[in-house]
Amino acid sequence: MVYDHIASSTVQIHCDEIEGPGDGSGFHFQDENTIVTNAHVIESAIVDHDDIWAVTEEDEESRLELLTHSPSHKYDYALLNLKEGFSNPRNVLNPKLGGVDRGQQICFAGFPHGINDLLVQEARVSGPKEDYGFYIDGSVNGGNSGGPIVDADDGKIVGIVTERRYLTxxxxxxxxxxxxxxxxxxxxxxxxxxxxxxxxxxxxxxxxxxxxxxxxxxxxxNANTGIGIGYQIMYANDAYDSL
Structure with missing residues (x-):
């Protein structure tokens, strides 16, 4: 089922300290050792070289090494490498390139508000956002950033949860x-x-x-209008291919 598929690919991202709420979410991409998240989620690691950790829903943890990242104001992705694998099998998300369509049914996963519980939600693509992203009619909160957005039919990843829309x-x-x-x-x-x-x-x-x-x-x-913004996966995929 796509819900279990996306859940077992998603991790919580912590910078510096594992204790306390997480900084955002991430997911296994293309291979089990590569984790993708938003650049803004790990900003403290980029600027101050803080440690980065991935934690699964089962509370397994592994240190991460930063491979590459975009500027947070442009495409907002970061690729990281797991220093140690997890003991339980993990699903790996493969990209579905070519953009998304208005009305397309999707699922997204993450750890909203930094809580330790992984939530998977269903939504639809509401419309495009410029040439790099798209709106979804889902309640995106702090902590969801960096989580995967997958096509609900085939489970392939189409985008990264990146922003939530405020009133303005x-x-x-x-x-x-x-x-x-x-x-x-x-x-x-x-x-x-x-x-x-x-x-x-x-x-x-x-x-x-x-x-x-x-x-x-x-x-x-709590300032949430029920509108999230995803950035298309193609930019992180191009970076992966360049490694």
């Missing part, structure tokens, strides 16, 4: 910037402290700053 990306970015500006202002305090009873003015400001940070995390996690 500009509005979300503006809100985040404003929240961060306020948070930083409150974190600095007022240059002096005033205590009334047991209440410290700077302590109150620090509490407000912490609350703003938590509010932004909640807002980002």
């Amino acid at each position: 990306p500009i509005d979300m970015d503006e809100i985040s910037r404003e929240i961060n500006a306020l948070r930083q202002r409150y974190q600095k305090g007022v240059g002096f402290d005033m205590v009334m009873g047991d209440i410290s003015l700077n302590g109150v400001l620090e509490l407000i700053a912490e609350s703003l940070g938590r509010f932004e995390d909640i807002m980002q996690a």
Whole structure:
């Protein structure tokens, strides 16, 4: 069944530390030792050379080695090599090139919100996004990034889960910037402290700053219009062929 097929090809991606929520998702591509994810999922490893780990649904783990990647703003893929194989057999996804069609039934898999539970969802292609991607009518969340999108009929991979559509990306970015500006202002305090009873003015400001940070995390996690964006697999496939 395609659900089991895609599930046993999908892994959770962690950068630096395995403990805690994952940074995104990935999948076995073309051979069992090659893992594909988004470049933005492993950005800390690209910039700071953090360790990268793959973790299966059964909690098996293996360190990953970065082979190649695109810029995160262009095609947004990364190819990695498993340092050690997993003990349980894994499915390998092969590409279906030539693009996707509006209305095409697909499945996508990943670890939304960084949870440790692998979820497989069904959706349809809603329409094209420029020349490199396509919209899907599925609820994509943080943690889904880098997961596989497969044709529901033959199980071949057509794309990589890469973005989720907000009400407008500009509005979300503006809100985040404003929240961060306020948070930083409150974190600095007022240059002096005033205590009334047991209440410290700077302590109150620090509490407000912490609350703003938590509010932004909640807002980002739940701002979902049920529209995801996949990037076509052909670009990662070209990179694989060039290795």
